[in-house]
Amino acid sequence: MFMKQTKVLLILTIVLSLLALASACGPKTPSGPDGGGTPAPNAKKFAPKGNEGSISGAVAFTGTPPAPKKIATDADPACGQKNPNLSTEDNLVTNGKLGNVLVYIKEGTLADGTKIGEWTFDTPSTTLTLDQNGCHYKPHVSAVMVSQKLTITNSDPTQHNIHFTPKNNPDWNQSQPNGAAPLSHSFARSEILVPVKCNQHPWMKAYVAVLKHPFAAVSAEDGSFSIKGVPPGAYTVVAWHEGGATGTEKTMQVTVPASGSATADFAFGDAATASGNPSLQMMPALEFPMLSRH
Amino acid sequence: MKIADRQSQFGNMNRGVHRFALLLAGATFFLIIAGALVTSHDAGLATSDWPLSNGQFFPKMVGNLFWEHGHRMVATTVGFLTVCFTVYLYWEQICNWLYRRGLIRSAPVYRGEPRRWVRRLGAIALGTVIAQGLLGGLTVKLNLPLVVSAAHATLAQLFFCTTVSLAVFTSRSWLKDQPTMEEQGSLAVRYVCIAAAATIFLQLIIGATLRHSATWDQPLPTDLLLTHIAGAIAVTVLLGTTAVLILRRHGGETFLTRPAKLALSLLAVQLFLGIAAYITRVASPNDPQPLNPMVGITVAHVACGALVFATTIILTLRTFKVLRANAASFEFATAERKLKLEL
Numbered sequence: 001m002f003m004k005q006t007k008v009l010l011i012l013t014i015v016l017s018l019l020a021l022a023s024a025c026g027p028k029t030p031s032g033p034d035g036g037g038t039p040a041p042n043a044k045k046f047a048p049k050g051n052e053g054s055i056s057g058a059v060a061f062t063g064t065p066p067a068p069k070k071i072a073t074d075a076d077p078a079c080g081q082k083n084p085n086l087s088t089e090d091n092l093v094t095n096g097k098l099g100n101v102l103v104y105i106k107e108g109t110l111a112d113g114t115k116i117g118e119w120t121f122d123t124p125s126t127t128l129t130l131d132q133n134g135c136h137y138k139p140h141v142s143a144v145m146v147s148q149k150l151t152i153t154n155s156d157p158t159q160h161n162i163h164f165t166p167k168n169n170p171d172w173n174q175s176q177p178n179g180a181a182p183l184s185h186s187f188a189r190s191e192i193l194v195p196v197k198c199n200q201h202p203w204m205k206a207y208v209a210v211l212k213h214p215f216a217a218v219s220a221e222d223g224s225f226s227i228k229g230v231p232p233g234a235y236t237v238v239a240w241h242e243g244g245a246t247g248t249e250k251t252m253q254v255t256v257p258a259s260g261s262a263t264a265d266f267a268f269g270d271a272a273t274a275s276g277n278p279s280l281q282m283m284p285a286l287e288f289p290m291l292s293r294h
Numbered sequence: 295m296k297i298a299d300r301q302s303q304f305g306n307m308n309r310g311v312h313r314f315a316l317l318l319a320g321a322t323f324f325l326i327i328a329g330a331l332v333t334s335h336d337a338g339l340a341t342s343d344w345p346l347s348n349g350q351f352f353p354k355m356v357g358n359l360f361w362e363h364g365h366r367m368v369a370t371t372v373g374f375l376t377v378c379f380t381v382y383l384y385w386e387q388i389c390n391w392l393y394r395r396g397l398i399r400s401a402p403v404y405r406g407e408p409r410r411w412v413r414r415l416g417a418i419a420l421g422t423v424i425a426q427g428l429l430g431g432l433t434v435k436l437n438l439p440l441v442v443s444a445a446h447a448t449l450a451q452l453f454f455c456t457t458v459s460l461a462v463f464t465s466r467s468w469l470k471d472q473p474t475m476e477e478q479g480s481l482a483v484r485y486v487c488i489a490a491a492a493t494i495f496l497q498l499i500i501g502a503t504l505r506h507s508a509t510w511d512q513p514l515p516t517d518l519l520l521t522h523i524a525g526a527i528a529v530t531v532l533l534g535t536t537a538v539l540i541l542r543r544h545g546g547e548t549f550l551t552r553p554a555k556l557a558l559s560l561l562a563v564q565l566f567l568g569i570a571a572y573i574t575r576v577a578s579p580n581d582p583q584p585l586n587p588m589v590g591i592t593v594a595h596v597a598c599g600a601l602v603f604a605t606t607i608i609l610t611l612r613t614f615k616v617l618r619a620n621a622a623s624f625e626f627a628t629a630e631r632k633l634k635l636e637l
Contacts, residue, residue, distance in 0.1 A: 071582045076357040088582055158356060159348060161340055163437075171437040175342045197511075199339040200357040203582045205511070244579070245513050 046119040048229065051258040056226040059101045059219045059239060063270030065093040071203045073135065078158035079201060083134030088203075090242055092140075097223025098268055100141045101241045102193065102209050104216035105227070106251070108235030111258065116235070121213045123147045130196070130206065132160045132176070137196060137206035141242070143216035144208060146190050152176065152183040161200040166191050169210070173199070193240065193247070207242060232258040239266040308464065311407055314382055315461040318375050318419075322454045323600060325372045328365040329450060330596035334589040336509045337361040338438050344431040369427060376423045379460075383407040383416040412463050419456045426453055440506050447502035451495070451600055458604040462611050467549060476620040478543045484617050486539060487610040490532040494603045497525035501599060505592075510575065510583040519572075526568060533561050533606065540613075549616060553609040560602045567595040 068087035073079040079086065092099035108116050123145050131138045133155040144150055152162050152174075159177040166172075168191040174183055187194065187210040198204035209216060217225040239250045254262040332338055337358035341347040347363045355363060381388065389402030407413050426449045433442040462468055477483060504518045537554040544550050574588040 066580060069580070069582055075360065078356070088580075090580070159354070159359070161342065161358075163339055173339045173342045173437050175348050177348055195511075197336075199336060200359060202336055202358060202584060245511070 043118060043120045044114075046121050046231070049231070052229045052231055053256040053258065053260045053262065054226055054228045055103075055105075055215075055230055055235070055237060055254055055256060055262045055264055056224070057103075057264040057266065058223040059098045059103070059225065059241075060096055060223060060265070060267040061091065061093045061098040061269040062096070062267050065091045065269065073201075076135070076158055076201060078156065079135035082156060083136070086135060086203075089136065089140055092221060094221050094223075097219075097221070098241065099219050099221040099223060100139075101219040101223075101225070101239050101266065101268070102141050102143060102207070102216065103219065103225050103227065103237060103239045103264070103266070104143065104192070104209060104211060105213065105230070106236045106238045108233050110231050110233040116213065116231075116233070119213070121145065124214060127151050128208075129153060129182075130162075130208070131155055132162070132198070132204070135201050136204055137198075139206070139218065141193075141207045141218045142209070143218060144187070144210055145214055146188065146210055146212055147186050150185045150187075150208070152185065154178055154180060154182075159200060160204075161198050163197050163199050164194050164208070165197060166194040166210075169194065175200075207247075209240075230256045230262075232256050232260075237264050239264075239268075241268050308405075308407065311382060312461065312464040312466070314375075314379050315457065315464050318372070318379050319454070319457040319461045319604075321368075321372045321375055322450075322457045323597070323604075325365075325368045326450055326454060326600050327593060327597050328361075328368045329447070330593040331589070332361045332365045333443075333447075333505055334592050335361045335584055338434065338443070342434070344434040366430075369430065373423050373427055376420050380416045380420045383413045387413075407464075409463075412460070415456065415460055415463070419453065419460065422449065422453045422456060426450060438506070440503065443506040444499065444503040447506065448499050451498045451502075451603055454600055455603060455607050458607055459611065462608055468611075468615065472549060472616045474616050474618050475544065475547070477617050478620065479539075481539065482617075482619070483536065483539050483543065484610070484613045486532065486536045487606070487613050490529070490536045491603070491606045491610050493525070493528050493532050494599075494606055497522070497529050498599055498603060500525050501596070505596075510588065514572075514575070526565060529602075530561060530565065533557055533602075536606075536609070540609075544617075547616070550609070550612055553605050553612060557602060557605040557609055560598060560605055564595065564598040564602050567591060567598055571595045 068089065068091070071086045071088065073083075073086055089100070105116065110116060110119075127149045128142055128144050129151045130142065131153045135156060135158070154160050154176045157178050159175065161173065161175050162183065163173040164171065164185070166187065168189040169187045172185055176183060187208075189210070190212045191210045193207040193209045196206040196208060215227050215230055217227045219225040234253065234255045237252050237254050239252075241248050241250075248268065250266045250268065252264050252266065254264050256262045335358050337360075340358035340362040341353070343349060345366070347353045347359060347366065353359060353363060383406055385404055385406035386402050387406065389398060389404075392398045393401050407416070426446065429442065429446045429449060433439065433446050436442055500518065500522050504514065504522050507515050507518060537558045540547075540550050540554040571588070571592045574585070574591050577588075578585060
C-alpha cells in the first residue's frame with residue numbers, strides 16, 4: 001500500500017515537473033527597433049551618389065551624474081594589478097558631456113522618396129576589435145553591420161570568457177585564456193543592442209549594435225559624434241544610453257541636405273526629459289518567461 | 295562484536311549504511327549550496343567547455359571559475375560517493391556474483407542492505423546523479439537555456455530528497471518497531487503531508503525558473519515572481535495545516551512532532567530569507583554586481599528551501615509509517631467495495 005502510494009506520488013511529481021518545464025519551450029520572438037536582419041525582398045543595393053551629407057552633434061548630461069563606483073577585483077588579483085582603479089563606466093561624463101552613447105538612424109526616407117529599409121549596404125571590410133584590457137572591454141559601446149567581422153582579443157594576464165547574449169542572434173560564449181589567439185565573430189541579424197559579458201569577471205560588460213546600414217556612431221568622451229556618408233533625406237535618429245535593464249533612448253527627427261550637414265544634439269540625465277523614452281522597467285509588463293523564452 | 299550482531303542490534307539496522315547515507319545527504323546539501331553560488335555569481339558559463347574547464351582538469355581558480363569549477367569538483371565527489379554507496383548497498387549481491395564465477399574465494403561476510411527496495415532506491419539515486427551530471431554538462435554546452443538550467447536545479451532537489459529518504463529508511467527510528475495509530479478526523483494527515491510536499495516541489499521548480507530567468511542585471515519577470523509569492527502562500531497554508539494537525543492529534547508522538555516543528559521553523563526562516571533576497575536584489579541596482587549580501591541571502595534561501603523540502607519528505611514518510619486509515623473509513627471503504635461488487 002505504502003509503496004504503491006509512493007510510486008503514485010513520484011509519478012505525479014515527475015509528470016508535473018515535466019509539464020512545467022515543457023511549458024518553458026516556445027519560439028523566440030525577434031525584437032529590436034530596426035526589426036529582423038533579413039533585408040526586404042526587393043531591396044536595392046545602395047551606391048553613393050557623391051551628394052551624401054552627415055549628421056553630427058553632441059550628447060550632454062544634465063544634472064549631477066552618479067559617481068563611478070570602484071569595482072572589487074579580489075576574485076582575480078591579475079585584474080587589480082593591471083587596473084587598480086577599475087570602476088563602473090555606465091556614465092562617462094566629462095564637463096557635462098556624455099560618452100559611450102550610440103547614435104544611429106532608426107528609419108527614414110531618402111530624398112528620392114524611398115525608405116532606407118529598402119536599400120542594402122555593403123558590409124565594411126574593416127574589422128571591429130573588441131579588446132579585453134584591464135578587465136574591461138574596449139570599446140564599451142560599438143556598432144557593426146550585419147556580417148561585419150568582429151575580432152576579440154585578450155590583452156590581460158588572465159583568462160576571460162566572452163559571452164554575447166543577443167535576442168535575435170544565436171547566443172555565443174567562448175573562453176579565451178591569456179595569450180590565446182584572437183577570436184572572430186559576426187552577427188547574421190540586426191539587433192539593438194547585443195549585450196556582451198564576461199562570466200569570468202561579472203562586472204565586465206559592453207554593448208555592440210548590429211545594424212543593416214552603416215549610419216551609426218558612438219559619442220566620444222567629449223560627447224561629440226559624427227555619422228558620415230548619409231544620403232540626403234529625413235530620418236529618425238536615436239540616441240541610446242545604457243542604464244538599467246535595456247537602457248534609455250532619445251529620438252530626434254533630422255533632415256540631411258544634399259552634401260550638407262544636419263545637427264542632432266541629445267541630452268540625458270536627471271533634467272533631460274525632451275523626447276526621452278526611458279526603457280528601464282523595474283516592474284515590467286506582465287509576461288511569463290516560461291511561456292515565451294527559448 | 296560480529297558484523298551480523300551489529301546489524302541486528304537495532305532490528306536490521308546497519309550503522310555503516312546509515313552513516314554513509316547521512317554523509318551522502320550532507321554532501322548533496324553542500325552541492326546544492328555550491329550550485330546556488332554558481333547561479334548567484336552568474337558563473338555557469340565561466341568556462342565554455344565541459345567536463346574539462348578551459349581544457350584542464352584543474353584550471354587556475356580565479357574569478358568566477360572558482361565557483362563553476364568548484365561546483366564541478368563537489369559534484370564529482372558526490373557522484374563518487376553515490377557510486378560507493380550503491381556498491382555498499384549491493385555488496386552482498388556483488389560478492390555473490392563474483393563468488394559464483396570463482397572470482398573471489400569466499401562468500402561475503404558483510405550482508406549489505408537486506409531490503410531490496412532500499413537497494414533499488416540506491417540504484418535510482420545513482421541513476422539520478424548520473425542524469426544530473428549530464429544535465430549540468432548539457433546546460434553549459436547549450437549556454438544555459440532556461441529549461442535545462444531549471445531542470446538541473448529541480449533534479450538537484452529530487453536527488454537530495456532521494457538521499458534524505460535513504461538516510462530515513464536506514465535510520466534506527468525507522469527500523470525500530472513503531473506503534474501504529476489510526477488517523478483521526480476526516481482529513482487524513484498523510485495526504486495533507488503529500489499535498490504539502492508536492493506543493494513545495496512545485497514551488498522549488500518555480501523558484502529555480504525564477505532564478506534562471508534573469509541575472510542581477512535584468513529585472514525579475516513580474517508574473518513569475520508573483521507566482522512564486524503565491525506558491526509561498528500555498529506552501530505556508532499546507533505545511534502550517536500539516537503541522538497543526540500533527541501537533542493537535544498526535545502531540546505526544548515525537549516521531550511525528552519533531553519533523554513537523556522543524557519544518558515549520560524552517561518555513562518561517564525561508565519566508566524571511568525570501569523577502570530579504572528580493573530586497574537585497576533590488577536595493578542597489580547601480581552598484582557593481584553581484585553584491586555579497588544578495589549572493590549570501592539568495593543562496594541561503596535556496597539552501598533553506600531544500601531543507602524545508604527534505605524535512606517535509608521525512609515527515610511524510612514517517613506519517614505513512616505510523617498512521618493508518620481509521621476504522622470508520624476502513625469499514626466504509628470495505629462496504630463501498632462490497633456494494634460495487636454486488637452491483
